[in-house]
Amino acid sequence: MSDESDREPAENISGGSAGGGTPAEFDPATADTRAEAVIDRLGELYWQxxxxxxxxxxxxxxxxxxxNTSDKASQPAHDNLMARYGGDGPAAGADGDLVAALAEADREELAETISSAGLYNRKSEVMIAAAEEIRTDFGSEEGFDEFVREGEPETVRDRxxxxxxxxxxxxDCVLLFSGGRGGVFPVDTHVHRIFRRLGIAPADADHEEVRAVVEREVPAEKCGFGHTATIQFGREYCTARKPACLDDPEACPMADLCAQVGVYPDTEEVVDPAEAPESDA
Known part of the structure; x- marks a missing residue:
């Protein structure tokens, strides 16, 4: 397990009820699917x-x-970016419009500002191009925000x-954390690994196939929590190279729900679920 300092704060930093989110109830005994039971178990383990x-x-x-970086590296980059280009920062856009600020940003200066996040040259190019495109199509940060919050989810996602x-x-993260859209379950490397290792998604499923499975089998109001809690579970228990069950079968809170696809405690071998023998899946 990871150090306690790695856990997310108990305080809801993702908007809260005032931001359009809704609370969810977590009761594994009433789950309709194994995927929902996993999320309910995480609801007992982590924040709600x-x-x-x-x-x-x-x-x-x-x-x-x-x-492609950790929260520890990306958070300072975000803070530096907002201090320079957001609000009343020295390179802020008119009326504090972040879209305008980044559309007009000097790329090298932006890259230096976000350098702690890694791949900063590419990321600065992406952000400037995105800001220019969004300003052209939506006019401002406010216009883009309205589109994300009020547009049809599939239309927003496609755009x-x-x-x-x-x-x-x-x-999907923009739809979830900005739009507060229920039923959106972003799939990162942790989610992709864990739901295949659990045996809930096919062992060879790609990210989109895993997303389809969990969004089908987890109630819409639990998907957002499920995304963030699964990531934390992946950091603390179900890591890529040394899941908790290798040391102790009872150390993992999902022991009774997991098929351990690609994990072999007897030999301490761990492989990607897609590389596991077909009988495991």
């Missing part, structure tokens, strides 16, 4: 949050910064995916 309310473009920027550098996970 609601989602929605983040500014859409800031959420997009934050998620781009988090790509987000048209932006260079925005993949399915980034688009």
């Amino acid at each position: 949050k609601t989602y929605g309310g983040q500014d859409a473009f800031e959420c997009l920027v934050r998620t781009i910064l988090s790509q 987000l995916l048209e932006i260079d550098g925005v993949g399915p996970k980034t688009a």
Whole structure:
């Protein structure tokens, strides 16, 4: 298990009920599917949050910064970016419009500002291009925010995916954390690994196939919590190389719900579920 300092704070930092989210009840005994039972078990283990309310473009920027890096690295980059380009920062846009600020940003200066996040040259290019595109199509940060919150979810998702550098996970995070859309379960590397290891999604499923399974089998109001809690579970228990069950079968709170696809406690071998013998899945 990870250090206690790695856990997410108990305080809801993702918008809360005031931001359009809704609370969910967690009772594994009443779950209709094994996937829902997993999420309910996580509800007993972790915080119970609601989602929605983040500014859409800031959420997009934050998620781009988090790509291929840790929260520990991306958070300072986000803070530095907002201090310079947001609000009353020295490079802020008119009326504090972050879209305008990044559309007009000097790329090298932006890259230096977000350097702690890694891949900063590419990420600065992506953010500037996205800001220019969003300003052209939606006029401002406010216009983009309205589109994300009020547009049809599939229409919003499809439009987000048209932006260079925005993949399915980034688009889904914007829908979830900004739009507060129920039934959205973003799939990152932790979610992709864990639901295949559990045997809930096919062992060879890609990210989109895992998303389809969990969004079908987990109630809409539990998907947002399920996404963040599964990530934390992956950090603390079901890690890629050394899941907790290798040391002690009872150390994992999902022991009775998990098929351990690709995990072999007897030999301490761990492989990607897609590489596990077909009989395991």
